[in-house]
Amino acid sequence: xxxxxxxxxxxxxxxxxxxxxxxxxxxxxxxxxxxxxxxxxxxxxxxxxxxxxxxxxxxxxxxxxxxxxxxxxxxxxxxxxxxxxxxxxxxxxxxxxxxxxxxxxxxxxxxxxxxxxxxxxxxxxxxxxxxxxxxxxxxxxxxxxxxxxxxxxxxxxxxxxxxxxxxxxxxxxxxxxxxxxxxxxxxxxxxxxxxxxxxxxxxxxxxxxxxxxxxxxxxxxxxxxxxxxxxxxxxxxxxxxxxxxxxxxxxxxxxxxxxxxxxxxxxxxxxxxxxxxxxxxxxxxxxxxxxx
Numbered sequence: 001x002x003x004x005x006x007x008x009x010x011x012x013x014x015x016x017x018x019x020x021x022x023x024x025x026x027x028x029x030x031x032x033x034x035x036x037x038x039x040x041x042x043x044x045x046x047x048x049x050x051x052x053x054x055x056x057x058x059x060x061x062x063x064x065x066x067x068x069x070x071x072x073x074x075x076x077x078x079x080x081x082x083x084x085x086x087x088x089x090x091x092x093x094x095x096x097x098x099x100x101x102x103x104x105x106x107x108x109x110x111x112x113x114x115x116x117x118x119x120x121x122x123x124x125x126x127x128x129x130x131x132x133x134x135x136x137x138x139x140x141x142x143x144x145x146x147x148x149x150x151x152x153x154x155x156x157x158x159x160x161x162x163x164x165x166x167x168x169x170x171x172x173x174x175x176x177x178x179x180x181x182x183x184x185x186x187x188x189x190x191x192x193x194x195x196x197x198x199x200x201x202x203x204x205x206x207x208x209x210x211x212x213x214x215x216x217x218x219x220x221x222x223x224x225x226x227x228x229x230x231x232x233x234x235x236x237x238x239x240x241x242x243x244x245x246x247x248x249x250x251x252x253x254x255x256x257x258x259x260x261x262x263x264x265x266x267x268x269x270x271x272x273x274x275x276x277x278x279x280x281x282x283x284x285x286x287x288x289x290x291x292x
Contacts, residue, residue, distance in 0.1 A: 002049070008040075021078065023082070057097075073108050074108075075110055126272055130260055132260060132283035133243065153205075182287075190207055190219075207289065246287045
């Protein structure tokens with residue numbers, strides 16, 4: 001069995017990764033790579049046997065500004081093993097290899113674990129953590145009909161697409177825990193522009209998703225810092241509540257209620273490294289669009 005890594009520019013090996021990813025998770029990376037959004041921060045570590053990719057663990061280089069301090073983390077993702085090769089310790093071996101590669105050379109390693117794999121990560125020496133999500137206080141959402149609203153962008157408009165991709169690449173810090181190298185992951189989630197909105201008078205993009213009577217503001221992308229008081233009046237609709245997909249900056253925290261969040265029915269956060277112990281104490285939330 002052969003261990004290979006960092007091969008996303010190799011079309012043949014990438015096709016093998018895509019095949020395993022489609023079988024396991026129902027998606028692949030081909031459109032993301034073809035769009036020019038893969039810039040080397042996603043590093044797969046895989047086992048090949050007889051030309052077949054049978055297991056993978058990927059390391060994602062994550063650069064954050066965390067309360068004004070630069071942090072370099074590794075986020076582990078795309079952990080998968082072909083069904084015919086499971087229960088042979090392949091994922092564990094790859095995980096141990098990745099940990100040896102990066103531990104001590106970054107500020108911490110973390111991942112969002114599937115609920116069926118919690119014992120596996122506990123057995124790998126990861127600590128289980130929690131985050132805080134932020135919900136807008138009902139009285140803080142002041143509707144202002146005079147404010148120019150966020151409007152959905154046209155995915156066929158090449159000019160607005162270019163403006164958005166430029167903004168993602170050059171976006172300023174708009175949260176207490178902000179991914180600096182967000183381009184690859186943000187575009188993985190939003191390249192189709194389906195949930196991207198734009199307010200032209202403040203030159204700001206917002207990634208918005210409606211969930212029933214609640215609005216989920218996943219991301220703000222702009223080239224100059226804006227207060228949430230500039231953002232909120234521009235969100236239209238009949239929603240009765242708003243949830244953030246990031247941690248608000250200090251001057252905006254009074255508008256929101258912080259609620260302890262363990263991942264609910266979706267995942268659990270696991271980590272290694274002292275810098276990540278501060279997540280709960282500092283009431284932080286990994287940006288929703290930074291999940292690998």
